[in-house]
Amino acid sequence: MSAIDHLFRKLRAEGRKALIPFVTAADPDLEFTAAVLAELVARGSPLCELGIPYSDPIADGPVIQASYTRALAKKVKLAEIFRMLSAVTPTLAAPVVTMVSYAIIRRHGPPQYVADAQAAGVAGLIVPDLPVEESLALTELCRAAELSLIQLVTPTTPRDRALRIIQSSSGFLYYVAVVGITGERQELPPALLDNVGWLREQSDLPICIGFGISLPEHVRQLAPVADGLIVGSAIVRRIADTAARPRHDVLQEVGDYVQSLIDAL
Amino acid sequence: MAPPTQLPDSAGRFGHFGGRYVPETLTAALDQLVEQYQQAQADAKFAQQLQTLLRDFVGRPSPLYFAERLTQQCGGAKIYLKREDLNHTGAHKINNTLGQALLTLRMGKSRVIAETGAGQHGVATATACARFGLPCVVYMGAEDVRRQAPNVFNMKLMGAEVRPVESGSRTLRDAINEAMRDWMASVDTTHYIIGSVVGPHPFPMIVRDFQSVIGRETLQQCQTELGRLPDVVVACVGGGSNAAGMFYPLIDHAEIELVGVEAGGRSDAAGDHAAPLCHGEPGILHGSYSYVMQDEDGQTSDVHSISAGLDYPGVGPEHSYWKETGRVQYTECGDADALRAFDTLAKTEGILAAIETCHAVHNAMQIASRRSADQVVVVCLSGRGDKDAAEVARLRGEKG
Numbered sequence A: 001m002s003a004i005d006h007l008f009r010k011l012r013a014e015g016r017k018a019l020i021p022f023v024t025a026a027d028p029d030l031e032f033t034a035a036v037l038a039e040l041v042a043r044g045s046p047l048c049e050l051g052i053p054y055s056d057p058i059a060d061g062p063v064i065q066a067s068y069t070r071a072l073a074k075k076v077k078l079a080e081i082f083r084m085l086s087a088v089t090p091t092l093a094a095p096v097v098t099m100v101s102y103a104i105i106r107r108h109g110p111p112q113y114v115a116d117a118q119a120a121g122v123a124g125l126i127v128p129d130l131p132v133e134e135s136l137a138l139t140e141l142c143r144a145a146e147l148s149l150i151q152l153v154t155p156t157t158p159r160d161r162a163l164r165i166i167q168s169s170s171g172f173l174y175y176v177a178v179v180g181i182t183g184e185r186q187e188l189p190p191a192l193l194d195n196v197g198w199l200r201e202q203s204d205l206p207i208c209i210g211f212g213i214s215l216p217e218h219v220r221q222l223a224p225v226a227d228g229l230i231v232g233s234a235i236v237r238r239i240a241d242t243a244a245r246p247r248h249d250v251l252q253e254v255g256d257y258v259q260s261l262i263d264a265l
Numbered sequence B: 001m002a003p004p005t006q007l008p009d010s011a012g013r014f015g016h017f018g019g020r021y022v023p024e025t026l027t028a029a030l031d032q033l034v035e036q037y038q039q040a041q042a043d044a045k046f047a048q049q050l051q052t053l054l055r056d057f058v059g060r061p062s063p064l065y066f067a068e069r070l071t072q073q074c075g076g077a078k079i080y081l082k083r084e085d086l087n088h089t090g091a092h093k094i095n096n097t098l099g100q101a102l103l104t105l106r107m108g109k110s111r112v113i114a115e116t117g118a119g120q121h122g123v124a125t126a127t128a129c130a131r132f133g134l135p136c137v138v139y140m141g142a143e144d145v146r147r148q149a150p151n152v153f154n155m156k157l158m159g160a161e162v163r164p165v166e167s168g169s170r171t172l173r174d175a176i177n178e179a180m181r182d183w184m185a186s187v188d189t190t191h192y193i194i195g196s197v198v199g200p201h202p203f204p205m206i207v208r209d210f211q212s213v214i215g216r217e218t219l220q221q222c223q224t225e226l227g228r229l230p231d232v233v234v235a236c237v238g239g240g241s242n243a244a245g246m247f248y249p250l251i252d253h254a255e256i257e258l259v260g261v262e263a264g265g266r267s268d269a270a271g272d273h274a275a276p277l278c279h280g281e282p283g284i285l286h287g288s289y290s291y292v293m294q295d296e297d298g299q300t301s302d303v304h305s306i307s308a309g310l311d312y313p314g315v316g317p318e319h320s321y322w323k324e325t326g327r328v329q330y331t332e333c334g335d336a337d338a339l340r341a342f343d344t345l346a347k348t349e350g351i352l353a354a355i356e357t358c359h360a361v362h363n364a365m366q367i368a369s370r371r372s373a374d375q376v377v378v379v380c381l382s383g384r385g386d387k388d389a390a391e392v393a394r395l396r397g398e399k400g
């Protein structure tokens, strides 16, 4: 069992839901990333998602793309991100999962990547460009290392396929709320509640919903059907101009924002 | 191992290259494409319809032309040009876009998106869409919008919307990223007509198959017009579609030497060229595992070529397979040599070839000059060079 399995077991026993913030590693630098993770956990996030910057993210909208571009412009390396995590994860009262392109994992070699992630205290992986058919080897490696390999189901996923994805997913199932890329939306698709409801009937695996979520209304609407809600672009946008402002102000603003969502759970 | 002509396997693999590394959102559409393509292949009416279009709309077969004065100048093997530049819209790209436009209709999709580098694929997609009344959006890197301006206007004339892409290096790679992102949101109603043998399965297979008309015709023309097979066949490699279309039908003829020419750019230094098969390593880009220019973390590197159509850090997975099996030899040609070949072909043969194509022409001239007069070298003349005339003039400091 991974730290994420333990977390959701505990949350369910307590009848609580998770607000899962996403931030991009090294935007604008790793020192800030460490500080923002601490702030998010202090505000009550029981799980954080860290985006590993990638040069060609297909599933990401302009806000997260730009954050990756900013981080990579400073030539941040994976080894440095893991070094920061090694120092930070033992101090956090919440597990961290990484969102990472398979291009990066493949380049390092899946066994090496999993070993390095584990050594850095990472609890799980979300690999947005690795469909279930291609994930067999990584699933085995993650299982052996007690890391969760969190798979995604989307509104375009046929139901028989969704069942296969649930079987292979661990930690939680990531339900993608919209057909499209990451980014804040005013309205979420009306079929969302039914689709997640159907998935719930198929499995006990915790389900977290992401893509498009940014407003307290979204949180109020979705929390009853989900174990957790993932918020990315709305946070990354608030970090985008960190270079031009006192860091303390940015941390405060991000913290207040996440707090407002947690209050809506 | 399966014979090379039966690849890819059902997972889209050529050896260990290829596959499908894309967000889950796109998987159902790719599965649908596999299924509809299989049905289309089994449907005689589909083949008939495509063949008629290729004959009456594109003007196929394209000639296999003896380049007499170029041959004399090189003083060696006979050089023949497979004249894809004479196709409607001036390049091989139309072979693929008509096939995929028919698939679009078959799948009941009502909108088309595409990426383009040189603009030839954009023009060919806009043309196919105009022919079938499909709305069309073409993503094109802002740098390429500048250096291939004539093609931008042509796309618009045919009713396509051209969206300049300002992210990253503002070239072909970024245009593919944006097209994929559009497709992420529009996949229910839209087909993505990808322009080369790249991307997730089944694109490398489908594009290769539609382009294979080049190699099939070449085989037949060699047999009927020359009474023999060629000794060497040369094609330029960006994503690799004209080369794959030329090579695939020849793969089982082991006696024919196949040569793919990548963009050597300014130098061998990282960032100065766009030659992943010559200088890169296997990795993932745009949904498949293949040779690519990337750093030790898997981040795609910036590349350079004078030619927008070759200015791409990746290459189709089947080429990686052919490299690894040794069936095709991959080399490169630099910017300056390509420009010289542009000039030579214009002055000796009266043909303005695309600057992409000129990479193959240069290396074919070198090969021919080292061979005896009884040998035959065929070059895939993948496209015409009108689009490049103004940019070539600018690079020389002349007025276009």
Ligand SMILES: Cc1ncc(COP(=O)(O)O)c(C=O)c1O
Residues within 6 Å of the ligand: B091, B092, B117, B118, B119, B120, B121, B195, B196, B197, B236, B237, B238, B239, B240, B241, B242, B243, B308, B309, B310, B354, B356, B357, B382, B383, B384
């Ligand atoms: C005339 C011509 N040749 C070659 C290419 C390179 O593409 P590919 O390697 O897919 O044939 C292009 C691409 O734009 C082109 O326009």
